[in-house]
Amino acid sequence: MSTQDKIIAILAEQALLAPSDVGLDNSLEDLGIDSMSLVESIFAIEEAFDITVPFNANDPKQSDFDISTVGSIIAAVDALKAEQA
Amino acid sequence: MTRRVVITGAGTINPLGHSVDQTMQAMKDGQCGIGPLDIRDVDRLSIQIGGQVKNYDEQAHFNRQQIALYDRFTQFTLLAAREALSQSGLTFNGALADNAGVILGTSGGGLNTQDENYRVVYEEGKNRVHPFIVPKLMNSAAVSQVSMEWNLRGPSFTVATACASSNHAMGQAFNMVRSGMATVMVTGGSESMLCFGGIKAWEGLRVMSKDACRPFSATRNGMVQGEGAGIFVFEDYEHAKARGAQILCEVAGFAMSSDASDIVMPSKQGAARAIAGALRDAKLDRDEVGYINAHGTGTAANDKTECAAVADVFGAHADKLMISSTKSMHGHLIGGTGAVELLACIMALRDGVIAPTIGYEEPDPECALDVVPNVARDAVVDVALSNAFAFGGLNAVIALRKV
Incomplete structure (x- = not known):
């Protein structure tokens, strides 16, 4: 499974959606992912890719991890994989 | 029956000091008791700061048999209780002992004991733990040890409501004295979860700061864990007045x-x-x-x-x-x-x-x-x-x- 497919699968599971209903341009809000689901998603991503994601729930937007859309999360994970390989 | 309730003793051990005087002086001076954590496997934690009780040697306060039964949260409780009860000047015999109890708050109870012993059986693969692990780790251990040390034979139990445990405990103690169910209550709370598992669990929530606790500041970035105990003597005002006790304030x-x-x-x-x-x-x-x-x-x-x-x-x-x-x-x-x-x-x-x-x-x-x-x-x-x-x-x- 590609990085993109894995991340979409993680987010789809949190959002209780089919992976085909998760688009790259969707925001987490679009998908109905709240703050607790987000923290669970970050954990699942860290476990799936064996990376550490810089993320502080006190201010998600200020973290060095762009969570504005599904696509931005995929790009950020790709960058972290390269950085932490 | 409604009685007035006053505080006639206070004791503590916490990151700012080992007594009420030291703690209040540190608060007056705006001292910070938060610093790098000194615990096992800290290098595997992403959060490496905390408010630890410093310069603490359990053997300076307790003997070997006591240490076998007292988790760190119980040790903190007993030390704070000694200070509070000594200040109150109370001793408990006869009817007063039956009308005095202990209600304390804690969330993790003997979490250090659990952490250490899970390590022993899971990580080290041992098939045996010390015989007193259960009476050491139970959340109510501190209450029982206080009741035994001072002969407090009235209503006694532990309250666990996470971060509000101590306030719920003190509220309960207050209502017991106010209503006449007890003449004196020893109350407050204790916590000691600065161990690898205790911090690892908190890390998961992603609400911890890596550098400092800055409440109300626009730059705040999360909480920092601490450890310690605060213990108080809540007493019926008329009882305290009759014996000429020093009153710290009224609840x-x-x-x-x-x-x-x-x-x-x-x-x-x-x-x-x-x-x-x-x-x-x-x-x-x-x-x-x-x-x-x-x-x-x-x-x-x-x-x-x-x-x-x-x-x-x-x-x-x-x-x-x-x-x-x-x-x-x-x-x-x-x-x-x-x-x-x-x-x-x-x-x-x-x-x-x-x-x-x-x-x-x-x-x-x-x-x-x-x-x-x-x-x-x-x-x-x-x-x-x-x-x-x-x-x-x-x-x-x-x-x-x-x-």
């Missing part, structure tokens, strides 16, 4: 509420109902409150919600009262936090010194109250409140009054 009222909404996000309405309830219970006018010891965890969510609740309850008076979070200095003692923070309220009432919120860097428009930034302040205060708002929406607020 005037208490209220609790449940948000009934979310397991981690706080609610303004739930907090406001507990604050307003404590004022009502104490028959106080809101304008009489001079100081609030805030829950003030330093998380984005708590601090703005708490300030909004205070603004709602106090109206225009919210801008006149002082509200500070001493967690900036000692960290969040979880189930023991309300007990240590009650010391800041006693200091305000008795000594006229308001403990500061240290680490304050930049105003946050959502926390636009007088948070006593960075430096302690002299002020005459007649009534003080202590807030505690726990995960799961369990709120408990105590009102204290100068005697």
Whole structure:
């Protein structure tokens, strides 16, 4: 499974959606992912890719991890994989 | 029967000191008790700071048999209780022993004992643990050990409501003395979860700061854990007066509420109902409150919600009262936090010194109250409140009054 497919699968599971209903341009809000689901998603991503994601729930937007859309999360994970390989 | 309730003894051990005097001096000086954690496997933690009790040697206070039975949270409890009971001057025999009990708050109980012994069986693969692990780790161990050391034979139990445990415990003790169910109650709380597993669990929530606890500051980035205990002697006022006891202050009222909404996000309405309830219970006018010891965890969510609740309850008076979070200095003692923070309220009432919120860097428009930034302040205060708002929406607020 590609990085993109894995991340979409993680987010789809949190959002209780089919992976085909998760688009790259969707925001987490679009998908109905709240703050607790987000923290669970970050954990699942860290476990799936064996990376550490810089993320502080006190201010998600200020973290060095762009969570504005599904696509931005995929790009950020790709960058972290390269950085932490 | 309704009786007045006063505090006739206080004791503590926490990151700011090993006694009430040391702790209050540190609060007056705005000292920070938070620093690098010195625990096993700290290199595998992403959060490596905490408010640890420093220069602590258990063998200086307890013998080998006691250490086999006393988890660190129980040790802290007993040391704080020794100071509090010694100050009160009380001894417990006959009818007084039967009418005196212990109600303490803790969240993790003997978490260090659990952590160490899971290591032994899972990591080290051993098939045997020490015979006294259960009586050492149980959440009620500290209550039982206090009751045994001072012969307290009345109502005794442990309260666990996460970060509000101590306030709920003290509220219960207050109501027992007020209602006549007990003459004296030893109360407060203790926590010691600064071990690998204890911090690892908190890391998961992503609400911990990696550098400092800065409540109400726009730059705040999360909470910092601490450890320690605060213990108080709550006594029937007439009983205390008759024996000429030194009275630190009066416990005037208490209220609790449940948000009934979310397991981690706080609610303004739930907090406001507990604050307003404590004022009502104490028959106080809101304008009489001079100081609030805030829950003030330093998380984005708590601090703005708490300030909004205070603004709602106090109206225009919210801008006149002082509200500070001493967690900036000692960290969040979880189930023991309300007990240590009650010391800041006693200091305000008795000594006229308001403990500061240290680490304050930049105003946050959502926390636009007088948070006593960075430096302690002299002020005459007649009534003080202590807030505690726990995960799961369990709120408990105590009102204290100068005697």
